[in-house]
Amino acid sequence: MVLNKLLNIKYPIIQGAMANIATAQFAACVSNCGGLGIIATGSMNPEQTREEIQKCKQLTNKPFGVNVMLMNPYAKEIVDVICEEGVLVVTTGAGNPGAYMTQFKEAGIKVFPVVPSVGLAKRMERAGADALIVEGGESGGHVGEMTTMALLPQVVDAVNIPVIAAGGIGDGRGMMAAFALGACGVQVGTCLLVADECPIHENYKDAVIKARDTDTVVTGKSVNTPVRILKNQMAREYLKLEGQFESREELEKLTLGGLRKAVQDGDMKTGSVMMGQIAGMIQKKQPMQQILDDLMSSLKDVYSQFNHIMEELS
Numbered sequence: 001m002v003l004n005k006l007l008n009i010k011y012p013i014i015q016g017a018m019a020n021i022a023t024a025q026f027a028a029c030v031s032n033c034g035g036l037g038i039i040a041t042g043s044m045n046p047e048q049t050r051e052e053i054q055k056c057k058q059l060t061n062k063p064f065g066v067n068v069m070l071m072n073p074y075a076k077e078i079v080d081v082i083c084e085e086g087v088l089v090v091t092t093g094a095g096n097p098g099a100y101m102t103q104f105k106e107a108g109i110k111v112f113p114v115v116p117s118v119g120l121a122k123r124m125e126r127a128g129a130d131a132l133i134v135e136g137g138e139s140g141g142h143v144g145e146m147t148t149m150a151l152l153p154q155v156v157d158a159v160n161i162p163v164i165a166a167g168g169i170g171d172g173r174g175m176m177a178a179f180a181l182g183a184c185g186v187q188v189g190t191c192l193l194v195a196d197e198c199p200i201h202e203n204y205k206d207a208v209i210k211a212r213d214t215d216t217v218v219t220g221k222s223v224n225t226p227v228r229i230l231k232n233q234m235a236r237e238y239l240k241l242e243g244q245f246e247s248r249e250e251l252e253k254l255t256l257g258g259l260r261k262a263v264q265d266g267d268m269k270t271g272s273v274m275m276g277q278i279a280g281m282i283q284k285k286q287p288m289q290q291i292l293d294d295l296m297s298s299l300k301d302v303y304s305q306f307n308h309i310m311e312e313l314s
Helices: 003-007 024-032 046-059 075-085 097-106 118-127 148-158 172-180 202-210 233-243 248-255 258-265 277-281 288-313
Strands: 013-015 037-040 064-069 089-093 110-115 132-135 163-166 185-188 216-219 227-230
Touching: 003 013, 003 185, 013 024, 013 037, 024 037, 024 046, 024 064, 024 288, 037 046, 046 064, 046 075, 064 075, 075 097, 089 097, 097 110, 097 118, 110 118, 118 132, 118 148, 132 148, 148 163, 148 172, 172 185, 172 288, 216 233, 227 233, 233 248
Parallel strands: 013 185, 037 064, 064 089, 089 110, 110 132, 132 163, 163 185
Antiparallel strands: 216 227
8 A cells, every 4th residue: 555545645745754853833734734744752851742733733634644752751751642642653763662652553653764774674574663764874874784775675575564765765767766666655755845835944955955965974883873974073073983883972062062063053064054965965855745745746657758768668
């Protein structure tokens, strides 16, 4: 089943749960434009989570979801709030949601864990996940080792539930590739950063537009917390310290408050400017509706080209 039919939304597109960016307003905007908006609760407490969910309900009558970062110390209480508020979909990251699966199911909530490997995908299926978001290392933010194109078909072959592709998708070509590899839909993030409605500093949006194909780098591998960010002054200093085998504590001094610096203050030198490898494809700022419409229209164009190729091959 295609994702939009599964969720009763217009487009088979989920908005990535970008920390400090995926607010109620942003999620509602995505949902109103035809995708599935997601509220990111990674830095929230239960009261803030409830407030954001209720705000989103006021801003849209379309389906939306909530992301639970399972390392959040309030994760259990946040899950309680989500179940009480009757959210349609939960996406999860940074842990195993198995402990909450029964609670989610009893509340009628669909659970889509983000997985970076076949092994975790199988465990999530056994735990009762309704679908999986398979995320490759091309993504911005916290990433795994495998690429989307290599990981996606292996997960599709290994499980019997719907699979959603994430990482390295920013136009119809990427969407077509995801469908060809067995996905039922896609999750996108970097291409939404330049939406007029995206609540990040204009410097951040400009940095995405200016980025070239080689302008992101993965930091934190030495301490098992790999994060893809813009290759700025902070990233270079971080990588230098990693090469000197500095401790996690020393490395964290560089990144403390880094995402806030980027998102709110527009600090492109010492901020943690998370973006995926497709940033080099993004050329301009646009309204959210235009971005999502363009994704779908370009998908249809690619499909037409594909049919033409197949006719020539037959």
